[in-house]
Amino acid sequence: MTSATTAHSVVEPSTTTRRFAGTLVVLYAIITMIPLVWIMLTAFKSPDDAISYPPKVMFKPSLEGFCNLFTTRSRQTPEFIRSLGPPQGLCDDIARSRNMVVAGPSNYVPRFVNSLIIAFGSTVLAVALGTLSAYGFSRFRVPLKDDLLFFILSTRMMPPIAVAIPIYLMYRTIGLSDTRLGMILLYTSVNVSLAVWLLKGFIDEIPREYEEAAMIDGYTRFQAFVKVVLPQATTGIAATAIFCLIFAWNEYAFAVLLTSGNAQTAPPFIPIIIGEGGQDWPAVAAGTTLFLVPIVVFTVLLRKHLLRGITFGAVRK
């Protein structure tokens, strides 16, 4: 807008304050990064290095974890392995050194694809529904507005797992259990409350005179919404989308309960990757490392909006 944009003064923090804040941020970053770094290191360890005690920081990097993540293998006699032709690629080579052959692809890729479809699908739906309802709550006289908004928020106050059993039974009856559609609808309904609340804050900040001007100029309300409100709400929409995506991407409890063969997502799949004689930690770590990539990419793409977005409209454009 015109007048609000110009006047925004910030008192510059002193050098000491800035150093102190900087130190805190770096410390916090290190503390949160340590587990991630450890997971990434583990992904490149051999199974023996991964469980050795004391833990190894220096080790000989190996791609065995990634190979085990993407393949299933079967144990064979050394004679049989010697009778085979030359190894088919790196993973086959590693498997043969352990008296195994690659039997086929693992389920990691289909699980990962399920995660992508379900998380992005539910995020798009939740943000779209959230934007429209937030606009409605922000601009129209809705009967019982405050009660409705509180009700929407209250669905978030209960731990989602409390309704897991009813949802499980319901989904079984209507045939939504172990389907991608079922998971998309479930994550959408959980996220939409957050989306409505976040986006209502952002849309409240957009002066209604913008749409009113457009409507006087010959646009319908919906056209004004698309032409004027949406472009100004991009920051809020981006921030909300990231929050929704992170929830849907990481969700574990419902996924364990409601999915198995068909629509299983990566989170319940990764920790149960079994190797020889128990958990295959390098494979689990490799699966987790790759699992982080989409969220990191998405966040980096939207980070400009996110920075402004998480201040919840406190900073003017």
Added chain:
Amino acid sequence: MAEVEIKAVSKAFGKTQALSDLSLTIGDGEFVALLGPTGAGKTTALRLIAGLEQPDSGSIRIDGRDVTGDAPADRDVAFVFQQYSLYPHLTVFENMAFALRAPTRRMPEADIRAKVQEVARLLHIETKLDNKATQLSGGQMQRVAIGRALVRSPSIYLMDEPLSSLDAKLRGELRLELKRIQVDLGATILYVTHDQTEAMTMASRIGVIEGGRLMQIGTPREIYENPINAHVAARLGQPTINLLPAALFAGAPVGVETIGARTEHLTIARGGGDISATVKRVEHLGDQSHLHLDLAGRPVVTLADPEAGFGAGDVVSLRLNRPLFFDAKGWRVAA
């Protein structure tokens, strides 16, 4: 351009009666100003005409057609808002072309370009068309806001204090330009302001509005010389009219409770007037001075020639010179 007729329109927001029984006709090509203090209902009146609010009662006609229930887009009005007038995500050109690009209008792009350039020249912003709306000075923003409306040829331009956010010098310049443009285009304008100078200099008629009621409407001269009550009298004139108890003066007509004395109603001399007063303070404004007087414990402000050489503490005499008379309720009493 067309005639706009507002008939007995009322509007309440909850318990606040924003507008009561407003009737007003704006003639084709006329410049009418609504003048009133903050909260008087000026913006509400414009929003009702634009269709952004629905009246509780009454009707609105534009060019003879009853538009009371119509959507804003169907009313053919243009609005310049008090604030938030430009889209920050668009350039100046796109802001000004916004109305012309409305899907219902289907205007060819070449015509849009020509029209925007023509209006931009009129408002002296033709070099700023490619700027973002946020990269302008306050005065330029306000020109663009007015330009957004001027690219159209609506039945009526509704302007809500378009100059109020500007400094005095710019306001003066734009006031003149706006008046010139209105005359050139023969535009019908309803202009809302709380600045009496804007109303006096631009409007062919002024409506004085207060507490949601239209108190009086007439030419600037009528309103100034013949206010129907003390409220209206206090709206116009610099310095503000002095309202004094009639009892202080001899010879007021019966029924008069209050005497309204503007500068031109007061003759100040060193002695020999009707009543004497003490000079408390002199404000020098350059070409003239504001004289703050104490008249029997009541403040009186009037203009004086700086050459007269009055100073604080001087005792002067005042003579009333055909002042305005008001009764106990503030209504005007004929002299």
